[in-house]
Amino acid sequence: MPRNRATASPLFVPRKTTRAQQRAARAEFVEARTKARRAQGPAERREHEGADPEIRPTYPVSGRPGPASARGAKLRLPKHRMTTAVAGGAYPFLAEAGLGAEGIFIGRDLHAEGSFCYDPFALYNSGRIEGFTNPNAILCGVIGMGKSALAKSIATRAVAHGYKIYVPSDPKGEWSGLAEALGGQTIALGPGLPGRLNPLDTPQRPDGVSEEDWTGEVRKRRLLLLASLAATVLKRDLLPMEHTGLSAALDLTVTDATANGTVPLLGDIARHLGTRERLDASLGNEGRIGHAADDLAHALRRLVSGDLSGMFDAPSTVTFDADAPMLSIDLSRLGSSGDDTALVLAMTCASAWMEAALADPAGGRRWVIYDEAWRIMRHLGLLERMQQQWKLSRGLGIANLLILHRLSDLLSAGDAGSRGRVLAEGLLADCSTRIIYRQEPDQVQLSMSLLGLTGVEAQAIAALTRGRGLWKVAGLSFIVQHLLHPRERQLYDTDFRLAA
Ligand SMILES: Nc1ncnc2c1ncn2[C@@H]1O[C@H](COP(=O)(O)OP(=O)(O)OP(=O)(O)O)[C@@H](O)[C@H]1O
Numbered sequence: 001m002p003r004n005r006a007t008a009s010p011l012f013v014p015r016k017t018t019r020a021q022q023r024a025a026r027a028e029f030v031e032a033r034t035k036a037r038r039a040q041g042p043a044e045r046r047e048h049e050g051a052d053p054e055i056r057p058t059y060p061v062s063g064r065p066g067p068a069s070a071r072g073a074k075l076r077l078p079k080h081r082m083t084t085a086v087a088g089g090a091y092p093f094l095a096e097a098g099l100g101a102e103g104i105f106i107g108r109d110l111h112a113e114g115s116f117c118y119d120p121f122a123l124y125n126s127g128r129i130e131g132f133t134n135p136n137a138i139l140c141g142v143i144g145m146g147k148s149a150l151a152k153s154i155a156t157r158a159v160a161h162g163y164k165i166y167v168p169s170d171p172k173g174e175w176s177g178l179a180e181a182l183g184g185q186t187i188a189l190g191p192g193l194p195g196r197l198n199p200l201d202t203p204q205r206p207d208g209v210s211e212e213d214w215t216g217e218v219r220k221r222r223l224l225l226l227a228s229l230a231a232t233v234l235k236r237d238l239l240p241m242e243h244t245g246l247s248a249a250l251d252l253t254v255t256d257a258t259a260n261g262t263v264p265l266l267g268d269i270a271r272h273l274g275t276r277e278r279l280d281a282s283l284g285n286e287g288r289i290g291h292a293a294d295d296l297a298h299a300l301r302r303l304v305s306g307d308l309s310g311m312f313d314a315p316s317t318v319t320f321d322a323d324a325p326m327l328s329i330d331l332s333r334l335g336s337s338g339d340d341t342a343l344v345l346a347m348t349c350a351s352a353w354m355e356a357a358l359a360d361p362a363g364g365r366r367w368v369i370y371d372e373a374w375r376i377m378r379h380l381g382l383l384e385r386m387q388q389q390w391k392l393s394r395g396l397g398i399a400n401l402l403i404l405h406r407l408s409d410l411l412s413a414g415d416a417g418s419r420g421r422v423l424a425e426g427l428l429a430d431c432s433t434r435i436i437y438r439q440e441p442d443q444v445q446l447s448m449s450l451l452g453l454t455g456v457e458a459q460a461i462a463a464l465t466r467g468r469g470l471w472k473v474a475g476l477s478f479i480v481q482h483l484l485h486p487r488e489r490q491l492y493d494t495d496f497r498l499a500a
């Protein structure tokens, strides 16, 4: 009788096999397995047996222990014959069908035992997955589980697909080597370093946008930047008069720069805020700024003559190279001044500079990677910037990847209902892909409620090993082992200092 799909199924139980036949078949199998093992070397055998922690399955080799395992040979069920199509209906949700072969190879789907490929742009355009409404992704997991390695793999492999990669702030300086290896650009900022970025640079006007509209857009971006810099240093929201002062100082600075053929600088804004007469005169009959701009002038001075002087108050030493495959801004040499304010100010300036350059919708498909983003979750100005980028992602062809340690980092943005919390929760809601690496047991409940995880998924995230993550892609769920090429492993190694 020819073997068809139904009879080839492992669920098919032949009707007429005697115990003797079954014993003979088992003995034959054991003998063949023993022979095959003898033929293997010890390394292959270890791998086959799952001894390598990188590839060991999350379930015990002998199956789950306890009475629920149904392995005690006490359960006797009547034999039943069915096709594999029917079996798929009877046992749904054991493993997802996969996302298809389109996109970047990530690793192995541990449930389906197949390759796992992912490309948010392809998924979005295909419309195949219900609820996949944007290309953004969030990645969280405890220290050292391989979050950055995954992001770097996505970056490296995406470059091969013609995508460009931007890392607006790299506080550990671990992306510079990769950018260099891929033929990209790194701008290192810090005291004594030659790199300068002028966050007030005018970006290239995209095709199809009128001169007038673009001037208005650039002004809006600069005002947003100045307000968030001032609010970060002052550690409070700005008053209405301070907003007026900033816009008047910006207009004066731009007028002077245009007349002199120079570029507007933060130092010029601080100077105008400190000279009341010209500021008041520029407002005409609209009122007087008086002393209201004094705080602002002092706040901006931190970038002009304080610990960040020289980095952001001079013409940029680099121009944005739209053809480079990768660009990262290395902030590892900023030094730590106790709090994160210097880092946040630098991140604000660096991301403003980069975002302005990314505003061209004809710039191709791009990934913007926010590594170590947990450090900035408490800073409203940066959250607002990110929210804007998230909203623009589809229109500009940009996928944002936010990397955190735990989901409670999102909650650190503020109390329930506060503006910070609403922004942070909005970021999560606007990520159709959520990748969860191992979480501490105290985080599992929160992950369950924020991401709507099932009990099995929640159990899984507490036991994930390095490089292994729960991928929630809209409504679909996968456990994926990220696989690294030996060259990648070398390039992404962040353990070398510990090893040394
Ligand atoms: N899938 C993997 N297979 C093998 N090694 C891996 C894998 N992922 C990461 N590693 C290794 O694990 C180490 C830690 O990885 P990585 O720096 O990416 O962790 P991380 O989660 O970003 O840590 P942190 O929270 O400190 O930033 C690196 O040396 C890296 O090479």
Ligand SMILES: [Mg+2]
Binding pocket: 147, 148, 149, 371
């Ligand atoms: Mg990391």
